[in-house]
Amino acid sequence: MKKDKKNKPSKELPLGFVDRQEKELLVRDFIISNIKKVMIKYGFQYLETPSFEYSDSIGKFLPDKDRPDEGVFSFKDEKKWLSLRYDLTAPLARYVAKNYLEIAKPFKRYQLGTVWRNEKPGPGRFREFLQFDADFVGTKSLQADAELCVLISEILEKCGLNKKEYIIKISSRKITEDLFKKIKTDNNEQRLITLRALDKIDRLGWDEVKKLLGKGRKDKSGDFTKGANLSSKNIDLIEKELKKTTPETEDLKEILKIFKDYNFENFEFDPSVIRGLEYYTGPIFEVNLKFDVKNEKGKAIQFGSIGGGGRYDNLVNNFGNYDAPATGISIGLDRLVYALIQKKEFKIKQSRPIVICVFDKDSMQEYIRLQKILRDSEISAEIYPGESKLKKQMEYANKINAPAVILYGENEIKLGKPTIKNLKSGKEISISIKDIENEIKKII
Amino acid sequence: MKKDKKNKPSKELPLGFVDRQEKELLVRDFIISNIKKVMIKYGFQYLETPSFEYSDSIGKFLPDKDRPDEGVFSFKDEKKWLSLRYDLTAPLARYVAKNYLEIAKPFKRYQLGTVWRNEKPGPGRFREFLQFDADFVGTKSLQADAELCVLISEILEKCGLNKKEYIIKISSRKITEDLFKKIKTDNNEQRLITLRALDKIDRLGWDEVKKLLGKGRKDKSGDFTKGANLSSKNIDLIEKELKKTTPETEDLKEILKIFKDYNFENFEFDPSVIRGLEYYTGPIFEVNLKFDVKNEKGKAIQFGSIGGGGRYDNLVNNFGNYDAPATGISIGLDRLVYALIQKKEFKIKQSRPIVICVFDKDSMQEYIRLQKILRDSEISAEIYPGESKLKKQMEYANKINAPAVILYGENEIKLGKPTIKNLKSGKEISISIKDIENEIKKII
Structure with a gap:
């Protein structure tokens, strides 16, 4: 009966994939049940798109230009390529285009679904994760953007967080657009390098980011990253603008007014919030947890955001000439679960028989x-x-x-x-x- | 701003994939919440394995030998091949092998998860569907097999079905094993063709299946399928055995006794139930709905089973020498949703704002x-x-x-x-x- 050991299949999982145990799954179910309650209360429709899309339906607007095509899991299917979705926004845009005539507009939908990234896995970097998205499609009303922040806040509080334990950071792409006008750059590559550099303020701090805005930066390993080659005058201008604490763009002023009507105070204007996606066109949000989160070795880590979103008025338009300005938010559920489990007060009962x-x-x-x-x-x-x-x-x-x-x-x-x-x-x-x-x- | 229309990505979905709407998703949630309640009550552990496995971990024991490797979605990842799981049983076997020393044995786990089939799609044939599985690993006790039938029955009744609307068919691979002994065939190909032919009784009826057991059969389209080449004496013997209405194998006799202790009567012994999987070694079950189900054109269809399972004592052993006899059941949730929605009495409230x-x-x-x-x-x-x-x-x-x-x-x-x-x-x-x-x- 003993077979040659070499013929045995592997018991191991491919890197970047994990088995999830009961405790984690119960916390996730608890969050999901709260999400569903809030989404019903807020009048969102429940939708599910499949895991696969035609590659060109999602590939044509991959959010990060520096992500290669190999960032997605793709198959050749007869003549066309299929890909596993890398987020829930691209499939939503495809869905709206496909059903444009039938759906009520504005269209408010939410979705819970797995997304895949065919990236190099590392410790804590997974290639498959569960996301929750809520979007308004077909409206320019900033009431929609404001409400996304309010609803995320309600979900987090239903999950047991108090107001000191999370914050919604808001900013707007209008700010960087205005900045690019002020520093008079319309070189697309330079703008992109600038945005990517600014997206790293959180992690690297201003001193290092300024190097990336200028000639470039050598990191600890000695690797050199090319900079945006901005003049020091322009870099100073950017720094000054992005350290402002009161928003000056019209979109954010209006959102702040709506927040007031909602009595919603758990936000922070932070113009240095950029977010990686290129397709944003207006207000952007980021959801940050403020309590200590530890890594597997018990060391406190800089946890970063558990999600975010923003306005993307041109995305659906990629499929044709659709009038579908939109705004949405996306939450990484596995990260939220990871953080919630670490809260001392947080207890989920596992029923053992x-x-x-x-x-x-x-x-x-x-x-x-x-x-x-x-x-x-x-x-x-x-x-x-x-x-x-x-x-x-x-x-x-x-x-x-x-x-x-x-x-x-x-x-x-x-x-x-x-x-x-x-x-x-x-x-x-x-x-x-x-x-x-x-x-x-x-x-x- | 108008782009060339040829450059627009497709709004369509790849064949075999669908968008799912609120009504369907709410019914699915209702079923899932009942499943979870029953599984907790029965003392099962909640587990989730990832979508991907190393291809050799699942490919080495693909259940149907006639399914080509292309039946699975696979990617080359650096040096090894990864595949999307085609069921939840192979990943369970891998999980048990990987965690053999840590897990309590017997191990009772349940899982809800999407599975993928890279097959030629057709009307109503999807390439992605949601399954629910419950398994006992590490026990030969037939109490486990019996309990799987009882628990599925409880789930269906919690979903609103009455005893006349479903039936659990039971049989055993011991019956076909005994048959093969009686007809003295140990030619593996002949056995396989025989099993596959018998698996079609439901659909084709005995007269046609007998052709498949003999020389072969020409179908309506004129295509010829090679038969098992059994003698007419042996074919008669098989027919007689598989038309019996009282089980004679020890395993089924014991299960019937346990059913009695459970007061469980909603089953039917049907030796012609074969099920496609090759790896079964003992009792097998099939869950059938008995109310009328219609296709999209409103025509009543032969709906077939919504799931089934059985004992597979050698599956985990594929990964090494593990003592892990097992039994499990698998339900196709999308099919169950499709059928439940058609029941007149079945109402799920969609909250509209x-x-x-x-x-x-x-x-x-x-x-x-x-x-x-x-x-x-x-x-x-x-x-x-x-x-x-x-x-x-x-x-x-x-x-x-x-x-x-x-x-x-x-x-x-x-x-x-x-x-x-x-x-x-x-x-x-x-x-x-x-x-x-x-x-x-x-x-x-």
């Missing part, structure tokens, strides 16, 4: 009877799911963190009195069957 | 105030999410099936009395703000 031990297969009817009583009361319970001796059964119950085991051997069956052993306290009690539900409820 | 019309952007504060009152009472409500005239706003409200609109113009604001227009009855009433919650609740 009461284990009914098997003494004799011929008494199965009796065990099933007890199991039915418990399950009918919505108590998680199982007959030991194997055929081992009692010692092994107890080891199993301990390993799965069962709150208790029920011992119902020959003598107990004769008396009609099962024994409940509390696995935390070690205490055993003998009770009559009619009391079993109540006794177990005391333990779980 | 109350639309607060916008008369004047400067009154936004007033609209937000009304919206807050409604949302605070968990009523779905939205301020019209655009910037159109009232007529367009009313059209929008009708198109999204809003139950009512709230009209709060200059005069109404002065009086502090918004007008509620019921969009079903067409009735309008003017009420004071403090009554708004109660009035709306009467409408929705």
